[in-house]
Each structure stands twice: as structure tokens, then as C-alpha cells.
Amino acid sequence: MGHSLPAQPVRGRDGWEIHGATHASTALFERAIESLHSDPDTADDLLRQALRLSPGCILFHAARSYLLAARDRAAGTISHRLFAPLTADRRTLSHLSILAAQLDAKQIAAHLDRWPGDLLALTVQRNIHAKAA
Numbered sequence: 001m002g003h004s005l006p007a008q009p010v011r012g013r014d015g016w017e018i019h020g021a022t023h024a025s026t027a028l029f030e031r032a033i034e035s036l037h038s039d040p041d042t043a044d045d046l047l048r049q050a051l052r053l054s055p056g057c058i059l060f061h062a063a064r065s066y067l068l069a070a071r072d073r074a075a076g077t078i079s080h081r082l083f084a085p086l087t088a089d090r091r092t093l094s095h096l097s098i099l100a101a102q103l104d105a106k107q108i109a110a111h112l113d114r115w116p117g118d119l120l121a122l123t124v125q126r127n128i129h130a131k132a133a
Contacts, residue, residue: 009021010022010023010026012026012029012030012119013030013119014117014118014119015117016091016115016117016118017089017091018057018059019057019058019059019087019089019092020054020056020057020058020059021050021054021057021059021060022053022054024053025049025050025051025053025054025057025060026050028046028047028049028050028053029046029047029050029057029059029060029063030119031046032044032046032047032050032063033063033119033120033123036063036066036067036123036124036127037123037126037127037130040067040070043067044064044067047060047063047064047067048064051064056086058083058086058087058089058092058096059089059091059092059095059120061079061082061083062079062083062092062095062096062099062120063095063120065079065083065096065099066095066099066103066120066124069099069102069103070127073102073103075099076098076099076100076101076102076103077099077100077102079096079099079100080096080097080099080100081100083096084096084097091111091114091115091118094111094114094115095111095120095121098111098121098124103124103128105125105128108121108124108125108128109125112125
């Protein structure tokens with residue numbers, strides 16, 4: 001079972017709120033982001049741990065969906081359909097839209113214009129550039 005949520009939304013190192021998360025699950029999430037490119041299996045394990053602590057955090061589900069979409073682009077569309085109705089958080093919805101658009105670089109850039117420094121979006125953008133090189 002998850003832990004009780006703090007009275008105020010938790011913020012990540014990038015300063016953005018992470019709705020539905022605890023401090024402990026956010027720490028796991030941020031470690032997972034650091035591993036997304038270099039060690040996807042570790043990232044997936046850390047995201048699963050974060051989700052056990054905060055199963056209602058749709059941003060964590062979106063992060064796992066990025067891992068799945070790296071292997072199968074159709075996973076992004078499915079993730080959008082599953083999780084978009086469960087959140088009103090615009091930043092999380094933007095991540096789900098990026099997934100639905102099959103990791104479109106322009107959409108990621110627009111996301112980062114609106115939410116500068118978003119660690120998850122920056123990492124996904126770097127991964128796309130690394131694969132293109």
C-alpha cells in the first residue's frame with residue numbers, strides 16, 4: 001500500500017509539482033530518470049518501486065510508458081488512453097500527449113517551453129537526440 005500524501009504537493013528537483021507523489025516515491029522517480037538512457041532495466045525497477053509507494057501518481061506511469069514506447073511506439077498511444085482521463089495536471093497531460101504523438105521532438109520542445117527544466121522531458125529529449133546521432 002502507498003504512503004499518505006503530504007498536505008502540499010511534492011516538488012521534484014526541477015521545481016515542478018508531482019501530483020499524487022510522496023517524498024520517498026519522488027526520490028525513486030528522480031533516480032529512475034537518471035537511469036532512463038544508460039540503464040533502462042534499473043529505471044524500470046525504480047519506477048515500479050515509486051509506483052508501489054504512490055500508485056496514483058500518473059506522472060510515474062507516464063515515465064514507465066516512455067520506457068515502453070522506446071521499444072514499441074504504440075505503447076504511447078495506449079498509455080495516453082489509459083491515463084489521461086485520470087489526471088487534470090497539465091504537465092502530466094502534456095507528457096501523455098508526447099507519448100501519444102510517438103515522442104514528437106516538436107511537442108517535447110513545446111513542453112519544455114512551458115515547463116522549463118522538466119527533468120523527465122529533458123531526459124526523453126536527450127535520448128531521442130542520442131538515438132538520432
